Amino acid sequence: MSSSHLALFIDEFATAGQVEIDPGKVLAALCELPDPRKKRGVRHRFSHLLVIMICSMVAGATTLVEMAEWAADTARGQLADLGIGAPHATTLARILQRLDADVLDRLAGSWAQGMTPVTAIAIDGKEVRGAKNGGGTRVHLLAGIDHTTGAVLVQANVSEKHNEITYFKPLLEGIKDLKDVIVSADALHTQREHAQYLHSREAQYVLTVKGNQPKLHEQLCALPWKRVRAGNKTRETANGRDIERTVKCVSVDDEIKFPHASQAAQITRKSRPLGTRKWSTETVYIVTSLTPAQGKPELIGSLIRGHWGIENGLHWRRDVTWREDGSQIRCGNAPRAMASLRNIAITILRLEGETNIAKATRGARNYPHRALKLAGLNIS
Numbered sequence: 001m002s003s004s005h006l007a008l009f010i011d012e013f014a015t016a017g018q019v020e021i022d023p024g025k026v027l028a029a030l031c032e033l034p035d036p037r038k039k040r041g042v043r044h045r046f047s048h049l050l051v052i053m054i055c056s057m058v059a060g061a062t063t064l065v066e067m068a069e070w071a072a073d074t075a076r077g078q079l080a081d082l083g084i085g086a087p088h089a090t091t092l093a094r095i096l097q098r099l100d101a102d103v104l105d106r107l108a109g110s111w112a113q114g115m116t117p118v119t120a121i122a123i124d125g126k127e128v129r130g131a132k133n134g135g136g137t138r139v140h141l142l143a144g145i146d147h148t149t150g151a152v153l154v155q156a157n158v159s160e161k162h163n164e165i166t167y168f169k170p171l172l173e174g175i176k177d178l179k180d181v182i183v184s185a186d187a188l189h190t191q192r193e194h195a196q197y198l199h200s201r202e203a204q205y206v207l208t209v210k211g212n213q214p215k216l217h218e219q220l221c222a223l224p225w226k227r228v229r230a231g232n233k234t235r236e237t238a239n240g241r242d243i244e245r246t247v248k249c250v251s252v253d254d255e256i257k258f259p260h261a262s263q264a265a266q267i268t269r270k271s272r273p274l275g276t277r278k279w280s281t282e283t284v285y286i287v288t289s290l291t292p293a294q295g296k297p298e299l300i301g302s303l304i305r306g307h308w309g310i311e312n313g314l315h316w317r318r319d320v321t322w323r324e325d326g327s328q329i330r331c332g333n334a335p336r337a338m339a340s341l342r343n344i345a346i347t348i349l350r351l352e353g354e355t356n357i358a359k360a361t362r363g364a365r366n367y368p369h370r371a372l373k374l375a376g377l378n379i380s
Contacts, residue, residue, distance in 0.1 A: 012047040013082050013377075025376025026054065026344055029111030036098035048084040049095055055371040057345040060361030062323045064089040064096075075368035081379055097332030104340050105155045109174055112151040112347050120147035120303060121175070122310040123185040125164045126318070128335050129325040139335045142167050143343070144175065145314060147184070147306045150350040152314070152343040157336055164188055169197050178203040182290070184307040187212055190287065195259040199289065205260075206288045206295075206303050219256055220285040225266050231297025237274065244270040247301040251292055262291045265300045318342050321358050348374050 009031035013019045021028050027050070035046035056070035071079060072086035079086070121144045128139040140158040145151065154174035156167050168189055172178065179202040185194075187210035198205050209217050225248055232247040246268045252261050265286035270279045286304065288295055318324040322342045329338050346357060352374065354360040364371040372379070 009047050012045045019082065020378040022376040022378060024115070026108065026111055026348060027051065027376035030107050033103055033107060034100060036095065036100065044085060044087050044091065049087060049092065051084060051375060051377065052087065053092065053341055054344060054375045057341045058348055058361065058371045058374055059365040060321065064092050064329065067092055074365060078368050078372055082377070093334060096334040096337045099333055099337045101157065101333045101336045101340055104337060106174065108340065108344050109154045112153050113175065115351055116146055116149050116151055118146055118153065118181055120182040120184065120306065121145065121153060122147055122307045123168065123183060123189055124311045124314060125158065126315055128339055141336065141339055142171055144171055145310045147310065150310060150313060151347040155340065155343060165191060168194050180204070182206060182303060184303055192259050195289070199260045204289045206286060206290065206300065209285045209287050216258055216287070217285065220264050220287065223250055223264060232301050234301065240274055241271045242274060245301060247297040249292065249297045249300060258287055260289045261287050263288050263295060267301065267304055314346070317346055317357050321361060
């Protein structure tokens with residue numbers, strides 16, 4: 001972060017008292033985000049609009065109107081102390097349509113990476129359905145999420161002419177250091193080129209194997225699993241179901257034709273609704289570069305559960321808390337920029353230790369000073 005950029009950014013807040021921007025918070029990290037507007041006719045400072053967009057999103061705003069209402073009503077006193085006026089929703093729309101979303105994702109990702117030690121990353125993609133269903137262009141985003149905190153570390157927009165596979169390497173180029181980091185991904189990314197790339201960066205992988213790699217899947221299914229003892233068993237009750245998971249791991253030899261593979265794993269998941277006796281069973285196969293000493297069955301099972309949790313959690317939070325797939329925001333860069341702002345809000349709250357995101361957004365809405373503080377503004 002440039003100190004001159006931050007100094008100019010702070011100067012844009014005209015307050016009665018002294019204002020401080022916490023250098024460890026997201027607002028300081030985004031101070032280099034360029035203003036996409038022409039200077040003529042500008043009524044609101046870009047830094048002020050950035051505060052409104054981030055803080056209203058932390059407070060659970062789902063539409064441009066709700067963002068403008070948060071500025072006009074909920075945070076009237078606090079924003080007035082900062083010299084911030086309340087923009088119209090159309091002003092916010094014009095900003096978001098023109099915003100450089102690539103730079104927004106890069107700056108936000110760099111901040112998130114600096115806030116937590118990264119040991120495992122889940123690669124996950126999501127389509128913003130509301131934009132496409134409204135006749136707009138397809139908005140499909142591929143993200144890398146920290147297993148431990150749920151913070152979004154990197155994100156890239158997947159072009160309509162391509163799929164997620166071609167963006168795997170460019171996405172992870174946004175992570176400065178992958179040495180000894182474990183990368184988990186679903187079957188789409190179980191590609192030989194991906195495994196070679198991760199090995200070249202001294203990273204490890206845990207990849208799901210399904211029918212898109214038929215020979216590899218057949219080889220894993222044919223391993224003598226019945227003679228392999230269960231390395232880890234867990235049982236839990238969640239979402240009204242009893243769930244049992246069994247993890248078996250076996251070292252693989254040269255017959256498994258996948259780059260740098262050291263182990264294969266079979267994960268059997270049995271579940272049944274509470275109060276019933278009928279179990280449903282699902283079996284998943286995994287290939288990993290982790291050696292038996294590095295990746296014991298307990299760790300493999302934990303990584304896969306973590307990946308599924310991240311995959312479902314990020315999608316669910318953006319869809320349910322912020323109603324992403326029902327959004328009417330469809331023009332220009334706005335759908336992607338809004339998705340990036342949702343990621344930032346999730347990352348802010350998760351780094352604060354919040355697990356119930358919906359409850360946390362309600363708290364930020366009811367106490368506006370909390371949203372300002374979470375973004376990094378401290379008013380004396």
